[in-house]
Amino acid sequence: xxxxxxxxxxxxxxxxxxxxxxxxxxxxxxxxxxxxxxxxxxxxxxxxxxxxxxxxxxxxxxxxxxxxxxxxxxxxxxxxxxxxxxxxxxxxxxxxxxxxxxxxxxxxxxxxxxxxxxxxxxxxxxxxxxxxxx
Numbered sequence: 001x002x003x004x005x006x007x008x009x010x011x012x013x014x015x016x017x018x019x020x021x022x023x024x025x026x027x028x029x030x031x032x033x034x035x036x037x038x039x040x041x042x043x044x045x046x047x048x049x050x051x052x053x054x055x056x057x058x059x060x061x062x063x064x065x066x067x068x069x070x071x072x073x074x075x076x077x078x079x080x081x082x083x084x085x086x087x088x089x090x091x092x093x094x095x096x097x098x099x100x101x102x103x104x105x106x107x108x109x110x111x112x113x114x115x116x117x118x119x120x121x122x123x124x125x126x127x128x129x130x131x132x133x134x
Contacts, residue, residue, distance in 0.1 A: 050070070053068045066124075073099060080095055090124050090130065098118065100117050
């Protein structure tokens with residue numbers, strides 16, 4: 001059997017398969033509003049890349065009910081607030097942010113820079129409940 005006749009047989013099979021009616025897909029399950037909100041909140045928290053910053057200074061700030069977290073530089077205050085509320089179950093009282101500039105680093109003759117990032121100071125009512133969850 002030559003390659004030409006083999007390729008013709010394969011093409012006939014593919015066209016015969018495409019002529020058949022496609023199978024019906026099952027209807028997707030409807031999600032409730034609460035389930036949708038929780039799903040989007042976890043996605044938002046994941047996209048923001050929230051990481052607590054643990055230093056002597058931030059531990060001192062915890063005495064004033066302020067949590068310090070590292071977020072991505074494109075995160076906005078409303079996004080941070082909704083992520084904190086959905087992650088920890090507390091609505092933040094205030095949010096302050098600071099953009100951290102990249103630092104120059106050298107390794108031998110090669111020069112480079114660290115990534116820029118954003119620091120968020122989140123003031124909440126009860127810091128102890130947040131600390132126990134992190």
